[in-house]
Amino acid sequence: MQNISTQELQRQVKEHTPLVEALARSLARKLPSNVEADDLVQDGHVALINSILSTSKKLTTAHFKNYLAMRVHGAMLDGLRELDHGSRQLRRGMRGVELAIQRLGHQLGRMPLEHEVATELGMTLKKYQRMLQDASDYALISLDDIMESDGRAKDPLANVDSDPLKVLERSALKDSLASALLALSKQSSAILRLYYVEDLTMVEIGKLLQVSEARVSQVHAQAIAELRARLLDGSGLIPVLKPRRSPRVR
Structure with missing residues (x-):
């Protein structure tokens, strides 16, 4: 000391x-x-x-x-x-939603509807929508995405801009995200735009779209899950945030 x-x-x-x-x-x-x-x-x-x-x-x-x-x-x-207000069980549940959307997307050739995801998960539509409402703050990038697979924090001093591979991955992520946004329903796109771009609250969005605040929360969580499902790769991580295969040389 x-x-x-x-x-x-x-x-x-x-x-x-x-x-x-x-x-x-x-x-x-x-x-x-x-x-x-x-x-x-x-x-x-x-x-x-x-x-x-x-x-x-x-x-x-x-x-x-x-x-x-x-x-x-x-x-x-x-x-x-x-x-973290979201329970581990809820986060696991939403990760299951992402994987279900991914599977159904491959099978159907389109984004699945809520009742289709609910059926895939073995839930009633009411129970599935309740889970979406509970996950209203679900984020495109979560705390889990910035952690190593063994639970350690990723290198906080890593400079993405100095790593050509990371620059390419980030560019690819932006392209993938733009494509994923175009695949969303009109209602989902509108809610994301109003919430993240126009900075409206979910109550204000509900009044504007003439739906309940609860419904806005549900659509928001479903839309984020759809975006994450399209951005996920086989390892279950967003590619640009995937850990290096070998340790960084210091």
Whole structure:
């Protein structure tokens, strides 16, 4: 453990605060809009202070920044897990919905209807729609997508723009997403546009489209599941976020 003065601790925290804020912004961009970057920063600062106080590393070594980044990023993910309102069972259920949509899409040559997905899952339509409503905050990119298969956080300092393969994958993802959006129903497309582009609430969208707020939530979750189903590859991960086959050379 490092024996440092209060003044030195404050100096170190001030010096590394931009790193904490950058990691928080990067992580928040990949998560639903209800996740506040300020909450991530708060969790990151706690980890930063604990790391400075407990580390046996020299605070000036070249690897110290990487060490801090991993500790801070991990603390932010731990905080997200604690704040996650969606149960593991619900997330597993929605992953099952994505795979069912994917199977039916191959069989039917089109996006399946809600009652077809419900039948594929062995559910009544009412039970399926209730699950969709419970998953109204389901995100195109979830916390699971930014984790390694063994549960560790992906390298928070990895620079996508410096990796040609990642640049190509991100471009392909954009093309795939544009194609997937065109395949959605008019109602689904309208709800996504009004919610994400026009920034209307689900209550406001319901009034505009003359449907209930519950129905807007259901269509929203179904649309996100359809988009994710079209973007999934055989491994069940969004390709651009798929872990490397071999560890990154440091």
